Amino acid sequence: MPIRLLSSEVASQIAAGEVIERPASVVKELVENALDAGAKSITVSIAEAGRKLIEVADDGSGIASDELALAVSRHATSKLSKADDLFHIATLGFRGEALASMGSVSRMVITSKVAKSNVVGSRPTKAGARIKVEGGREGKVEAVGAPTGTVVRVEDLFYNVPARLKFLKTDVTERRAIDALLTRYALAYPNVRFKLSEGNNVTLQTSGDGDRRAILAALYGVEVAKQLLEINSDEEGPSTGSGLKLSGYVSPTALTRSNRKDITFFVNGRWVQDTPLTAAFVQAYHTLLMVGRYPMGAVFVEIAPEEVDVNVHPAKAEVRFRNQNRVFGFVQRAIRRGLLAYAPVPTVTPGLWGSRAESSPQVGLDWTIAHSSDQLSVDSDQLEDVSRESGVGQPSDLQPSNFQTTAANKVPLLRLIGQIGSTYLVAEGPDGLYLIDQHAAHERVLFEKLMAQHDMKKIPSQSLLTPAIVQLPPASAKLLNEQLSILTHFGFDVEDFGSNSFRVRAVPSLFAGSDPSAALRAIVEDFEEDEAPLQNEIEKKLAARVCKRMAVKGGQTLSPDEQRALLTNLENCDSPRTCPHGRPTMIHLSVEMLERQFGRRGAR
Amino acid sequence: MKVTVLQENLARGLGIVSRAVSPRSTLPVLANVLVASDEGRLRLSATNLELGITCWVPARIEQEGSTTVPSRTFSDLVNTLPSDQVLLSLDAKTQTLNVRGGSSTNDIKCIDAQEFPPLPVPDLDGAVQLNVADFREMIQQVAFAASTDEARPVLMGVLVQVEKDKLTMAAADGFRLSVRKAALASPAPAPLTAIVPARALVELARVASDGNEPIYMVAPKGRGQVLFRVKDVEVVSQLIDGTFPDYQQIIPRKYTSRTLVSTAALLKACKQAEIFAREGSNVARLNIKSASSDLQPSEVEISATSEETGKNETIVEATVDGSGVLIAFNVKFLREALEVIKTPNVALETSAPNAPGVVRPVGDEQFLHVIMPMHLG
Numbered sequence: 001m002p003i004r005l006l007s008s009e010v011a012s013q014i015a016a017g018e019v020i021e022r023p024a025s026v027v028k029e030l031v032e033n034a035l036d037a038g039a040k041s042i043t044v045s046i047a048e049a050g051r052k053l054i055e056v057a058d059d060g061s062g063i064a065s066d067e068l069a070l071a072v073s074r075h076a077t078s079k080l081s082k083a084d085d086l087f088h089i090a091t092l093g094f095r096g097e098a099l100a101s102m103g104s105v106s107r108m109v110i111t112s113k114v115a116k117s118n119v120v121g122s123r124p125t126k127a128g129a130r131i132k133v134e135g136g137r138e139g140k141v142e143a144v145g146a147p148t149g150t151v152v153r154v155e156d157l158f159y160n161v162p163a164r165l166k167f168l169k170t171d172v173t174e175r176r177a178i179d180a181l182l183t184r185y186a187l188a189y190p191n192v193r194f195k196l197s198e199g200n201n202v203t204l205q206t207s208g209d210g211d212r213r214a215i216l217a218a219l220y221g222v223e224v225a226k227q228l229l230e231i232n233s234d235e236e237g238p239s240t241g242s243g244l245k246l247s248g249y250v251s252p253t254a255l256t257r258s259n260r261k262d263i264t265f266f267v268n269g270r271w272v273q274d275t276p277l278t279a280a281f282v283q284a285y286h287t288l289l290m291v292g293r294y295p296m297g298a299v300f301v302e303i304a305p306e307e308v309d310v311n312v313h314p315a316k317a318e319v320r321f322r323n324q325n326r327v328f329g330f331v332q333r334a335i336r337r338g339l340l341a342y343a344p345v346p347t348v349t350p351g352l353w354g355s356r357a358e359s360s361p362q363v364g365l366d367w368t369i370a371h372s373s374d375q376l377s378v379d380s381d382q383l384e385d386v387s388r389e390s391g392v393g394q395p396s397d398l399q400p401s402n403f404q405t406t407a408a409n410k411v412p413l414l415r416l417i418g419q420i421g422s423t424y425l426v427a428e429g430p431d432g433l434y435l436i437d438q439h440a441a442h443e444r445v446l447f448e449k450l451m452a453q454h455d456m457k458k459i460p461s462q463s464l465l466t467p468a469i470v471q472l473p474p475a476s477a478k479l480l481n482e483q484l485s486i487l488t489h490f491g492f493d494v495e496d497f498g499s500n501s502f503r504v505r506a507v508p509s510l511f512a513g514s515d516p517s518a519a520l521r522a523i524v525e526d527f528e529e530d531e532a533p534l535q536n537e538i539e540k541k542l543a544a545r546v547c548k549r550m551a552v553k554g555g556q557t558l559s560p561d562e563q564r565a566l567l568t569n570l571e572n573c574d575s576p577r578t579c580p581h582g583r584p585t586m587i588h589l590s591v592e593m594l595e596r597q598f599g600r601r602g603a604r
Numbered sequence: 605m606k607v608t609v610l611q612e613n614l615a616r617g618l619g620i621v622s623r624a625v626s627p628r629s630t631l632p633v634l635a636n637v638l639v640a641s642d643e644g645r646l647r648l649s650a651t652n653l654e655l656g657i658t659c660w661v662p663a664r665i666e667q668e669g670s671t672t673v674p675s676r677t678f679s680d681l682v683n684t685l686p687s688d689q690v691l692l693s694l695d696a697k698t699q700t701l702n703v704r705g706g707s708s709t710n711d712i713k714c715i716d717a718q719e720f721p722p723l724p725v726p727d728l729d730g731a732v733q734l735n736v737a738d739f740r741e742m743i744q745q746v747a748f749a750a751s752t753d754e755a756r757p758v759l760m761g762v763l764v765q766v767e768k769d770k771l772t773m774a775a776a777d778g779f780r781l782s783v784r785k786a787a788l789a790s791p792a793p794a795p796l797t798a799i800v801p802a803r804a805l806v807e808l809a810r811v812a813s814d815g816n817e818p819i820y821m822v823a824p825k826g827r828g829q830v831l832f833r834v835k836d837v838e839v840v841s842q843l844i845d846g847t848f849p850d851y852q853q854i855i856p857r858k859y860t861s862r863t864l865v866s867t868a869a870l871l872k873a874c875k876q877a878e879i880f881a882r883e884g885s886n887v888a889r890l891n892i893k894s895a896s897s898d899l900q901p902s903e904v905e906i907s908a909t910s911e912e913t914g915k916n917e918t919i920v921e922a923t924v925d926g927s928g929v930l931i932a933f934n935v936k937f938l939r940e941a942l943e944v945i946k947t948p949n950v951a952l953e954t955s956a957p958n959a960p961g962v963v964r965p966v967g968d969e970q971f972l973h974v975i976m977p978m979h980l981g
Contacts, residue, residue: 453885460885462934463958463976465778466849509885509934509978512779515755 023050065129103133231338262296461491522549605669640670
């Protein structure tokens with residue numbers, strides 16, 4: 001086939017394919033336009049999951065009638081004028097492609113009226129204007145009466161691109177994509193009123209009064225939304241205007257998901273899917289969650305527009321940071337700090353201890369989370385109003401009235417009662433009974449001591465009388481060789497002794513009581529499966545692993561003095577409630593629960 | 605069995621053997637003491653299968669016989685009986701031991717002696733003869749350095765070596781080594797090398813508390829056991845199987861600095877440092893300064909710092925031979941070594957911050973202690 005130039009129609013359809021790939025993309029572009037236009041209220045109506053109709057109406061600044069024809073042509077925008085502007089983009093859109101792309105793959109009608117105050121020049125605009133675009137062919141601009149703002153109707157999406165139409169998923173999936181998208185924008189812009197409806201069915205409605213928790217309820221469900229912890233953090237930058245701000249809602253450690261999908265990031269009000277950011281979020285929960293469980297939450301990062309490049313992805317779903325490590329570190333620290341401030345102890349759900357447990361003895365103990373009610377910054381009255389107005393959830397469910405109270409972060413002063421099954425310690429606190437897993441607790445104690453010494457760059461190490469020679473399988477030996485420098489940081493003195501063996505000459509004094517070769521083996525066992533992107537994380541992982549091996553095991557009888565020492569050390573830990581691998585170190589049985597179980601407080 | 609025995613003899617015997625009783629054993633008979641008539645004396649035995657102690661008590665035997673009596677009940681009872689004769693009579697059919705003393709009579713339920721594990725009958729031919737006082741001091745100077753980590757059983761024992769008229773004992777826990785030598789009054793008939801559990805030796809030192817009678821030690825070949833007899837007490841222990849590290853290699857041959865200090869002064873300084881060091885990792889720094897001029901005498905500065913507690917610094921007068929050095933030790937190790945040194949002065953030999961330090965009593969070539977240093981990374 002000879003080479004020839006594509007017709008403009010085909011070219012624009014190809015270009016549109018990058019921006020508009022499904023109904024949700026249309027909604028995204030239009031909602032972003034509305035938000036850029038300063039709308040206070042955005043109404044989205046769809047029909048047949050957006051295939052038939054998508055209509056986005058806003059009360060923003062509108063488009064002047066003489067600019068309307070220009071607006072629908074490619075590379076026409078009001079948001080950018082020169083290339084330099086690209087590096088400090090403060091608007092969601094900037095490429096001037098959205099309307100043109102939509103116009104080329106659908107029948108589009110734009111009706112717009114400029115608000116009076118916005119009129120430039122002397123010519124008064126009495127009415128709005130309307131333009132039709134069908135498959136890329138622009139119609140005439142005609143004057144019509146319209147309210148201030150813009151209404152874009154996109155009908156018969158992809159009617160002229162049957163291939164694309166075939167690739168759309170089921171209605172349910174497409175509708176969910178639109179839902180998810182709009183909910184996230186509602187979350188990012190709590191001061192804008194959003195409404196999404198399909199026919200008479202209103203699926204999302206927000207009040208626009210700035211309260212995010214009601215929107216969270218729509219996104220994650222009422223139960224989850226009321227457990228999410230609110231975090232806020234600021235960091236000064238090296239120069240003025242380069243500071244970082246973070247706010248949002250993150251899950252407490254007891255609330256987890258099996259994947260990372262429920263982690264949502266907004267950078268400067270833009271919903272982005274950024275792997276490093278998500279990794280930072282997950283890392284903030286390092287050692288607090290069980291392996292294979294992930295946190296959830298919505299986090300809003302604000303950063304100077306110059307510090308972030310949004311022009312890297314056609315749908316702007318990805319961003320690049322000028323200083324990625326700084327943002328990464330900041331996000332991780334901010335979430336971690338917020339998390340440690342709450343850190344509740346799992347509480348046993350009393351119901352399972354009663355008669356119901358007998359009927360289903362296989363049921364494991366279920367966890368709930370003991371919150372301090374004052375930590376949940378929910379104004380219940382306000383929340384109730386919001387939910388009633390917006391039709392989200394049942395207001396009564398959102399009242400944080402029946403939350404149990406426990407002191408945050410630290411464990412209370414504990415009085416040792418004894419050891420049971422050579423595995424658990426029993427202790428009394430001011431608020432009831434605590435069962436403590438001695439292995440998990442000791443692991444946590446060792447881990448924090450080691451990391452504290454490591455952070456102070458002062459890990460005392462004890463030389464061995466006779467160096468221990470450890471022989472490893474070739475694969476492990478290679479891995480260990482790569483990690484030798486980290487081991488030195490932790491107070492090990494290990495050197496390659498040739499032919500896959502290593503000579504250990506000193507160990508951290510914390511582990512002086514036990515077999516040095518076991519410590520070394522613990523480090524390389526199962527190492528193969530790890531993928532650890534960051535140095536810091538490797539160190540923590542190594543430390544956690546060694547501590548696990550060195551900690552007292554379940555089934556080991558401890559003397560009363562050892563038990564007491566373990567409790568005291570645990571009380572001094574920063575996050576005493578989980579072991580470094582995320583398993584809980586303690587179960588709390590509150591006095592109230594005991595009283596209920598013994599029938600002192602009326603039958604359940 | 606029908607036996608009359610003096611209360612104080614019986615009480616003392618039970619006190620000795622009950623150290624080997626294992627109250628929480630799965631084998632109920634191990635919580636009991638074997639009581640048996642034995643050639644005109646009463647034999648008391650207890651064992652936890654690793655360590656066995658037997659004690660013979662003078663008694664008047666009217667009728668031979670044996671049984672096993674619950675140790676705790678029997679000891680507690682005998683201790684409260686008046687200091688007079690105690691009559692023990694066993695009803696073999698019901699295995700009930702009647703204990704009569706003063707105006708009280710008691711029936712204790714027993715377990716048949718058949719169930720009690722047999723203890724080895726010693727053959728003291730070829731036994732090594734040891735001086736009680738010396739041997740007790742040796743145990744005291746060595747056994748504390750043994751490890752308590754069950755992962756390395758060899759280090760939980762004390763190496764006992766006998767060659768001609770020389771006895772050597774050594775123990776190490778991976779970070780320190782204690783070696784004590786002694787001369788035997790009479791040469792041993794055959795050389796002997798065994799790893800004896802430190803706990804057995806500690807019990808032996810407790811049992812052999814008085815008297816000038818010699819201790820006989822015998823380790824029959826191929827039995828994996830060692831037997832000590834002192835006067836009327838026998839202690840039998842399982843030996844630890846394995847190879848003890850070659851401790852001779854660990855002892856440094858030379859040093860660059862030798863520090864002479866008063867044992868008591870250094871011990872006191874260590875105890876003070878430990879108050880602060882125990883919060884952290886037991887690290888104490890020794891800054892050994894050699895005399896630079898007449899105004900600056902040689903001295904040792906011992907210091908410990910804790911994040912929580914605070915810090916401590918003690919200066920001890922010293923005679924430093926060689927260059928100064930700054931070295932850190934686990935202060936507990938140092939303190940424990942100094943505590944068993946009897947001479948008024950002690951020498952600390954060092955060569956580098958990462959090389960082992962040697963502690964020797966001045967004027968006593970028989971003992972030495974090696975401590976590995978620590979360093980702050």
